Amino acid sequence: MTMQTPSKSISLLNILVATAAVTAGLLHNAGVLTVSFNGSALSTTAPPTAAPQRDVSAHKDCLVVSGTPQLCPSDERMWSESLTHPSILWHPSPRRVLVVGPLGPALVAESLRHFTLSEVVWVSGSSVPSAATTSYFDLDTLPAAGKGNATHNFTYDGVHDVLGRVKVVHDDLAHYLAGLDENAKFDVILADQLTTPDVTAHMDRVSSALAPGGVLSMAVTTENDALLAIAQRFKRVQIGEQHLPAVGKRVLFYYATNTDLHLAHQSMSQEYVNGLIRRRIFDGAEDLDHYDGEMHARLFSLPLGLRKQVRKTVAKGVATSTIDRASVSYAPSRYAAEMEAVSVPGVTLWRDYFGCDEEVLAESDDMLDAIKRGLELSHTKIVTIEDMATDDDADRARIAAAHIDGTPAVGVIVSAVLADGHLTVRTYPSLGYAAAEYTSYTDGTSTAPEEVLGLIGEEMGAKRIAGHAIPRGQLAPSAPATVSHWYHGSDYYMSPKVLGRKSPTAGRGQFAGAAIKKGEIMFQGPIETYLRHEADILAMPKWRQKFIDHMGEQAEDDIWISPPLFDEDPSYWTNHNCNANLVYTSYDTMVARRDIAEGEELTFDYATADSEPRPIFKCNCGAPTCRGEVHGNDWMRDDVVNNYGAEAFWPHIRKKILMHKAGLPVASILDPSYAGLI
Numbered sequence: 001m002t003m004q005t006p007s008k009s010i011s012l013l014n015i016l017v018a019t020a021a022v023t024a025g026l027l028h029n030a031g032v033l034t035v036s037f038n039g040s041a042l043s044t045t046a047p048p049t050a051a052p053q054r055d056v057s058a059h060k061d062c063l064v065v066s067g068t069p070q071l072c073p074s075d076e077r078m079w080s081e082s083l084t085h086p087s088i089l090w091h092p093s094p095r096r097v098l099v100v101g102p103l104g105p106a107l108v109a110e111s112l113r114h115f116t117l118s119e120v121v122w123v124s125g126s127s128v129p130s131a132a133t134t135s136y137f138d139l140d141t142l143p144a145a146g147k148g149n150a151t152h153n154f155t156y157d158g159v160h161d162v163l164g165r166v167k168v169v170h171d172d173l174a175h176y177l178a179g180l181d182e183n184a185k186f187d188v189i190l191a192d193q194l195t196t197p198d199v200t201a202h203m204d205r206v207s208s209a210l211a212p213g214g215v216l217s218m219a220v221t222t223e224n225d226a227l228l229a230i231a232q233r234f235k236r237v238q239i240g241e242q243h244l245p246a247v248g249k250r251v252l253f254y255y256a257t258n259t260d261l262h263l264a265h266q267s268m269s270q271e272y273v274n275g276l277i278r279r280r281i282f283d284g285a286e287d288l289d290h291y292d293g294e295m296h297a298r299l300f301s302l303p304l305g306l307r308k309q310v311r312k313t314v315a316k317g318v319a320t321s322t323i324d325r326a327s328v329s330y331a332p333s334r335y336a337a338e339m340e341a342v343s344v345p346g347v348t349l350w351r352d353y354f355g356c357d358e359e360v361l362a363e364s365d366d367m368l369d370a371i372k373r374g375l376e377l378s379h380t381k382i383v384t385i386e387d388m389a390t391d392d393d394a395d396r397a398r399i400a401a402a403h404i405d406g407t408p409a410v411g412v413i414v415s416a417v418l419a420d421g422h423l424t425v426r427t428y429p430s431l432g433y434a435a436a437e438y439t440s441y442t443d444g445t446s447t448a449p450e451e452v453l454g455l456i457g458e459e460m461g462a463k464r465i466a467g468h469a470i471p472r473g474q475l476a477p478s479a480p481a482t483v484s485h486w487y488h489g490s491d492y493y494m495s496p497k498v499l500g501r502k503s504p505t506a507g508r509g510q511f512a513g514a515a516i517k518k519g520e521i522m523f524q525g526p527i528e529t530y531l532r533h534e535a536d537i538l539a540m541p542k543w544r545q546k547f548i549d550h551m552g553e554q555a556e557d558d559i560w561i562s563p564p565l566f567d568e569d570p571s572y573w574t575n576h577n578c579n580a581n582l583v584y585t586s587y588d589t590m591v592a593r594r595d596i597a598e599g600e601e602l603t604f605d606y607a608t609a610d611s612e613p614r615p616i617f618k619c620n621c622g623a624p625t626c627r628g629e630v631h632g633n634d635w636m637r638d639d640v641v642n643n644y645g646a647e648a649f650w651p652h653i654r655k656k657i658l659m660h661k662a663g664l665p666v667a668s669i670l671d672p673s674y675a676g677l678i
Contacts, residue, residue, distance in 0.1 A: 061073055062136075062246065062247065063103075063132060063133065063136040064132075065132065065194065068247075069246070069247040069248075070103070070193065070194060070221075070247065071103060071106070071136070071247070072244070072246035072247055073246075074245070074246045075244045075245055075246045075247070076106055077106075077157070077288075077289040077290060078242060078244060078289070078290045079106070079219070079242065079244055079251060080106040080107055080109070080110045081110055081288055081289065081290050081291040082240060082242045082251070082253055082290070082291065082295075082299060083107060083110075083190055083192075083217055083219050083253055084107055084110035084111055084190060084217075085110065085277070085281070085288070085291045086217075086240065086253070086255060086265060086291075086296065086299065087188050087190060087215050087217035087255055088111065088114050088117075088188050088215075089273075089276045089277070089280060089281075090215050090255065090257070090262050090263075090265070091187050091188055091213065091214070091215050091262065092213075092261070092262070092526065092528055092529075093116070093187075093526030093527075093528045094114065094116070094117060094187035094188050094215075095116070095117060095118045095119070095187055095588075096117070096118060096119045096120075096121070096184075096185070096186045096187050096188075096211075097111045097117055097119070097120045097121070097186060097187065097188045097189075097190065098121050098123065098186040098188070098189045098190070098209065099111065099120060099121065099122045099123070099190050100122075100123050100125065100173055100189065100190065100191040100192070100195050100198075100199065101123075101124070101125050101191055101192035101193075101194050101195030102124055102125055102132075102133045102192070102194055102195070103133070103192035103193075103194060104122040104123075104124055104192070105122075105137045105156045105157075106137075106156070106157065107122075107190050107192065108120055108122050108154065108156065108166055109156040109157045109158075109159040110159075111188075111190070112154075112159050112161055112165065112166070113159065113281045113282065113288075114280060114281055115280075115281075115282045115555070115556050115559075115651065115652060116280065116526075116527065116528065116555075116587055117165060118165065118586060119165055119166075119167060120165055120166050120167070121166075121167045121168075121169060121186075122166065122167070122168045122169065123169045123171060123173055123176045124168065124169070124170050124171075125171075125172055125173055125194075125195055125198060137156070153166065154166040154168075162655040162658050162659055163651055163654060163655055163658070172198070173195065173198045173199065173202060173206075174198070174201075174202050174205065177202060177205040177206065177209055178205070180209055185209055185210060185211040185214070186209055186210060186211060186214060187210075187211050187213070187214050187215070188214065188215045188216075188217070189206060189209065189210060189214070189215070189216045189217065190217050191206075191216075191217070191218045191219070192219050193218075193219040193220055193221045193251065196218055196219070196220050196224060196226050197224065199218060199226065200224065200225055200226045200229045203229040203230070203232075203233055204233070207233045207234070207258075210258075212259070213257065213258075213259045213261060213262070214257065214258075215255060215256070215257045215262070216230065216234070216254075216255075216256045216257070217253060217254065217255050217256075218230070218253070218254045219251055219252070219253055220251070220252045220253075220254060221249055221250070221251055221252075226254060227239075227254060227310070227313045227314070227317070228313055228316060228317045229317075230254055230256045230317070231313065231314040231315075231316070231317020231318055231321075232317040232318075232320055232321045232322055232323070233256075233321070233322070233323055234256035234257060234258055235257070235258045235259070235260070236256065236257050236258070236259070236260070236262075236264075237254060237255070237256045237314055237317075238254075238255045238256075238264065238265045238266070238300065239252060239253070239254060239255075239300075239302060239306075239310050240252070240253040240255065240265070240299040240300050240302075241253070241299065241302055241303075241306065242299060253299070263483060263486045265296070265299075265300045266300050267482070267483045268293075268296065268483055269293070269482055269483055269484045270292075270293025270294055270296065270297055271293060271484045272293070272483060272484045272485070272486065273292065273293035273296045274292055274293040275484075275536070277291070277292065277293075278533035278535070278536065278559075279531040279532055279533050279536075279559055280528060280531060282556040282557065282558075282559060282652075343472075343473030344441045344472075344473050345441070345471070345472065345473040346421065346439060346440055346441035346442070346471075346472040346473055347439070347440055347449075347469050347470065347471055347472060348437060348438070348439040348440075348469065348470045348472055349436075349437070349438045349439075349440075349449050349450070349453060349467060349468075349469050350435070350436070350437055350467050350468055350469075350470070351435070351436045351438075351453045351456075351457065351465055351466070351467040352433070352434075352435055352465070352466045352467060353433065353434040353435070353436070353456075353457050353460055353462035353464075353465055354432070354433055354462060354463060354464040354465070354466075355432055355461075355462060355463030355464055356427075356432045356433065356434055356460040356461055356462050356463075357432075357460060357461035358429045358430070358432050359429075360459065360460050360461060361411050361412065361427035361428065361429040361432070361433075361434060361460060362411045362412065362427070362429040363412070364387040364388075364412045364414075365387075366459070367387060367412045367414050367425065367427065367459075367460075368385070368387045368414055370455070370456055370459035370460070371385070371414050371416065371423070371425060371452070371456060372385065373455065373459075374451065374452040374453075374454075374455035374456055374459075375416065375418070375423070375452055377451060377452075377455065378448040378449070378451040378452050379448075380418050380419065380420065380452065381418065381419035381420075382416060382417075382418060382419075383416075383417040383418060383419060384416070384417045385414070385415070385416040385417070386414070386415060386416075387412060387413065387414045387415075388412070388413040388414075388415070409428065409429075409430060410426055410427065410428060411427040411428060411429040412425075412426075412427045413425070413426050413427075418440075420440045420441055420442045421438070421439040421440040421441050421442075422438075422439055423436070423437070423438045423439075423452070424436070424437050425456060427460075434456075434460055434462070436453055436456060438452060438453055439472065441472070441473075453467070468482075470482050491525060492523075492524070492525030492526075492571070493521070493523065493524040493525055494522070494523055494569075494570070494571045495516075495520070495521065495522045495523070496513070497512055497513045497514045497516055497522075498510050498511075498512075498513065498522060498523075498570060498571070498602065499511045499512070499513040499570070500569075500570025500573050503573075503575055503601060504601075505575050505577075505601065505603075505620070505621060505622075506575055507573075507575075508570075508573045509573055509574070509575045509601050509602070509603075510570055510573050510574050510575075510601065510602040511599060511600065511601050511602060512596050512597065512598050512599060512600050512601075512602060513598065514598050515595070515596070515597060515598050516592045516595065516596040517592065517595055518592050518593065518594050518595050519591050519592060520591060520592045521589060521590075521591050522582055522590050522591060522592060522602065523571055523589070523590040524588055524589045524590070525588060526588055527555060527561050527587050527588065530561050530562050530563050530564070530567070531555060531559060531560070531561060531562070532548075532559070532560055532561075532562035533558060533559055533560075534558040534559070534560060535558075537560060537562055544565070547565055548560065548562045548563070551563055551568065551572045553609045553610065553650075554609055554610045554611060554612060554650075554652070555587065555650070555652065556652045557611070557652065574590075574602060574603060574604055575601065575603050575621075576603060576604070576605060576606045576617075576619065576621060576630060577601075577603035577604070577605065577621040577623055578605060578619060578621050578623045578625050578626045578627050578630075579605075579621075579623040579624070579625045579626075579643070580593065580603045580604040580605040580608075580644075581593050581594055581596050581600065581602060581603055582602055582603060582604040583604060583605075583608065583644055583648040584604070584608060584609065584648060584649075584650055585647070585648075586651075587650060587651060590604065593644075593648075603621070605630075605640070605644065606630050607630055607631070607632070607634035607635060607640060608635075608644060608648055608649045608650060608653065609649075609650045609653070610632050611632050611633070611635055611652065611653045611656060612632035613632050613633050614631070614632050615629055615630070615631050615632075616630045616631060616632060617629070617630055625639070625643065627640075635649060635653045635656055635657050635660075636660060641657060646658070
């Protein structure tokens with residue numbers, strides 16, 4: 001990130017509020033701290049009773065409060081990404097985020113990178129004088145402008161709120177929460193370190209402002225009562241740690257929730273975190289500066305002393321808890337709330353054997369005998385065991401030589417059902433390689449899988465053995481970071497009036513089983529479950545790509561809703577029409593655009609969801625306004641936009657429409673063959 005002093009280019013446009021209003025709203029308790037501006041460094045001077053100020057002259061361009069630097073341009077993104085992204089990605093389908101505190105602009109900008117969010121509310125608070133934050137964040141550099149204009153909405157650090165998703169409230173936290181509507185709760189609440197005392201003092205109100213399954217995240221730079229207050233009110237608390245070099249201090253991040261649905265941060269593999277980032281964060285061609293799977297692993301790898309301290313504080317909070325932990329709001333999904341996670345704990349051990357004797361790998365009898373000996377020596381009861389290998393000499397020769405149909409050929413497979421679990425061994429003679437998987441559902445005191453796997457390696461003459469263990473049947477916060485897949489049921493709704501059958505227009509379609517009123521919800525549910533980045537889709541088999549191309553929908557540039565084949569149902573069979581009777585009102589909801597008669601086919605205009613700059617298909621919908629060819633750039637046509645209204649287009653296209661109308665460049669390549677149509 002690049003940031004300069006008062007003339008720096010990044011800024012928060014004054015759509016937020018006129019400068020005078022900012023000053024008035026945040027200075028009403030300015031007796032606590034007074035602010036002065038010296039050269040290019042911001043500093044504050046406390047009243048005579050405050051602690052002496054230390055020298056901070058080295059912290060040029062930083063936000064300094066009471067002599068202590070709180071934020072510096074060089075590591076601002078490190079701080080904001082660490083607080084924001086683990087919190088929002090922890091929630092399976094977040095829509096509303098509350099940002100609390102004077103350091104809000106950086107957190108708001110990071111939140112806006114999550115394209116499925118519908119609203120980000122920033123409550124600035126009044127704990128820091130306005131002059132400091134106004135100067136640091138450039139709140140007064142541009143004239144006020146109207147909300148909803150693509151050229152004048154919230155803009156900070158290269159992130160532009162084209163859709164007007166940001167709402168700014170210059171008020172103290174307690175007053176704002178006291179007036180919060182019961183139906184306007186938040187999925188994620190982010191609080192900066194300057195607001196920690198306020199959040200702690202009003203923790204009951206803060207926790208009640210969260211929707212079921214909601215996440216509270218706080219940044220803390222000094223030891224205080226925040227962790228104890230959180231542990232008293234939340235079932236699950238996880239701690240991250242980050243050192244900010246420029247300010248020379250450690251920042252702790254507290255992440256709390258009252259649901260067991262969300263996967264523990266420590267259990268997430270780097271692959272899983274990187275996948276979440278690819279499919280749920282969109283920032284054009286720009287990547288995040290710091291947060292990825294590797295940083296995530298470091299963030300939650302706390303030093304031993306800190307872990308002990310955290311566990312002690314959390315245990316005290318649980319012991320003095322003021323809530324009924326069995327009755328707190330559980331999850332955003334009612335299906336998940338109804339299911340108990342009951343399983344049999346165990347462990348799966350994997351072993352890779354390299355440099356093995358190729359002749360042994362090809363002999364099924366030798367492999368079977370070796371495995372039986374290992375199982376017997378480890379006192380493991382065999383229920384059944386068998387080997388699978390060809391008896392044909394020609395096939396055996398091909399296996400020993402190399403590959404079959406371009407794939408490394410399996411020589412022998414031995415599979416055993418055991419009293420405590422199961423064992424499978426596969427050999428690849430042409431590679432001198434074998435692999436074994438041993439799953440045991442015991443406490444490890446009666447059998448010794450390591451002995452079995454070690455003896456197998458010895459019998460095969462393995463020169464090198466590698467492996468790892470995966471806990472089964474549990475997802476404790478302390479579980480190893482090996483989980484790369486996480487799925488839970490979502491409350492997807494399809495109106496009972498929707499019937500699927502053969503369509504006279506194209507293939508299968510949806511039809512009204514009864515009369516439908518304008519505005520009636522036809523489909524509703526979160527889209528996150530099957531989001532995939534285009535790069536991940538292109539790595540799939542061709543038949544999967546073809547299915548996704550037919551059934552999937554574009555959620556952002558290069559990000560698609562990619563349903564698996566096993567999940568197909570009539571909700572995927574909505575055909576196109578150039579004068580459709582269904583429209584989207586958000587990523588999650590599709591409604592009737594007009595009254596629909598019983599038996600009428602249900603349709604939506606594919607151009608309201610797909611903005612790929614290419615022809616999608618030839619159209620024969622029969623509508624008087626039929627365009628003949630549906631194109632990914634149809635959002636540039638005034639007749640199409642005027643027919644439905646910009647609000648009927650998915651947010652990623654509505655953003656393009658607003659920017660295009662404002663004369664701003666749009667990150668989309670115009671198909672030359674399309675230029676004459678607009």
